[in-house]
Amino acid sequence: MSITYLEAIREAQAKALADDPRVFIYGQDVGTFGGAFKATKNLAKEFPGRVIDSPISEDAIVGMAIGAAIEGARPIVEMQFADFSTVGFNQIVNQAATLYYRTGVSCPIVVRLPSGGTAGSGPFHSQSMEAIYAHYPGLVVLTPATVEDAYSMLLEAIAIEDPVIFCEHKFLYYHLKAESLPAEAQPIGKARIARPGRDLTIVTYGAMVHESLAAAEEIAADGFEIEVVDLRSIKPLDTDTVLASVARTGRLLCVGEAWPWGGVCAEVIARVTAEGFGLLDAPPMRLNAKDTPVPYHPALWGTHRPTASAVAASARQLLEI
């Protein structure tokens, strides 16, 4: 048997609904239709009354999840695309993220954001929102890059007492497969060494983990061993694992699919230069999407986002310094 990243998300939600009567799902087309991507396929049938179609109202979707959480429920809300979470932004950052600090009442909601680019999706169905949400205190921001993490981190997200922004990557939905669902998992907040190496560290997350692994494989032919760190969680960010890797390699390349300004790569580089300057044998480097809206045509999109060949080119450049 093999299971895709998307099926893992569906299975995690099915397990949460089965195990915890407080859990319910709310979002556009999530009911009988099973969701735009089928992440809730058959769940409305299996759990009657607990997988609820919403109007096209992202503010109300998130706001209602917050109210339900105050009353002891564990809501999972699906944004049809991460891009549309901007309409629910106020409820996420000003209501959910401040509730515990202000009132002492925690806000256990999970906001699922189908994130990142796929060919032909264009400016409004491709965005990577993780850095925006990580900027706000009071949110946990997750970016699973594997089938196993999609499953186990979503289950853990539902159990967490605080609001979780779950950035699941659409590019990985169908083609990423695993043999089975994991029985055990690394805890949230710990990064993972996706590939060990000694010459250069690539710190990355989400779909860029796979572009970076492909780049590392390509460069291995030249005799260089690239270490790839999959952050898994953007907030909290596992600085210790990153610093330990840079201590081994002396070189840091951060790769992110999001825009460069004030992003996850900028944060990682700030931490490594502040806390591990002496570990660096070369200036740290970042590779992000270009600073434009995400373009529609696959030829433009393929250049806008970092690809394996772009990552390899940056890594080679950094190795030569």
Next chain:
Amino acid sequence: MSEVVKSRPGAERDQGREIVKAYRTMLAARVLEEKLAALYRGGKIKGGVFLGRGQEALSVAVGQNLRPGDIFAPLIRDQAGRMAFGDTILDTLRTYLGSSLGSMRGRDGNIHRGRPREGYYAMISHLGAMIPVVTGGLLARRLQGQSGVVGATCIGDGGTSTGAFHEGLNAAAVEKLPLVVVVANNQYAYSTPNSRQFACADLLDKAIGYGVTGHKVDGTSLADCLRVIGVAITAARAGGGPQLIVGDLLRLVGHGEHDDASYVDPTLRRKPVGQDCIELAGAYIIQQGWASAEQLANWREELETEVDATAGRVMREPEPDPADEDWSALSTRELEDHFA
């Protein structure tokens, strides 16, 4: 009112009791807010002070018609409704003065206070945002198998223009949840008059668009407010779905105590909508023989003494100490991020 009086023996006495009870809560809110204004002018309160003068009748009618176990998300001019729902002079002063013993512990202030676990939600400043939150609270109660619960929230004429108002009320209507939205049409959103806020003839016209029941109320009449909001809350509790109430009145103060409200059309004060609901309610109580003018004056004096004593006590309480704060926005401490 007259139909209530005629409905059964003793109804008049019950109504009198309800009106006097509400009046005393309104008076407590008015006296407390006068103290807040004085503390603000004396530099004792940092940040803003936002008063509900002129809106006490509409506000108290919401709090008084709710029951323990209901949900209430008040807005900035709801001191009377908050107190009718169980908020106290003590916690109001603690929150305004930033006492570490207040429900917000100095982390938030003034009207941003509540005890969410007790159904008393703490507003955020973004108007309309509490409507979806109350709606979600009601959805959870339904999923938990509870019935007969009502969730009420208050907003102003300006707040009806927000996306959150639309999204929240529409979603509640789709789910037929027992949501009661009370609009205090106080003629101005900060300085913006109704003519620059909406183009419908009356805000009540919005009810039909959302498929919810609409109720109009004279926001200056305590008896009318208690009756109409009582009818709406009863209808919601009985499964009638969301209820939209529009109360016409005039904000008798500035947006906050920093604002002299010089933009308010002076002729409004001379119109029925510009009357002071507390003065009208007091005169009505005396006219009905439920209390004398002297009793009313005594109630005010007692409240002034209580408010002054409580303010003195709160000002002696400890301020929040930054060294005692854990500076964590997460309840799950092991998920905190760390910055060097």
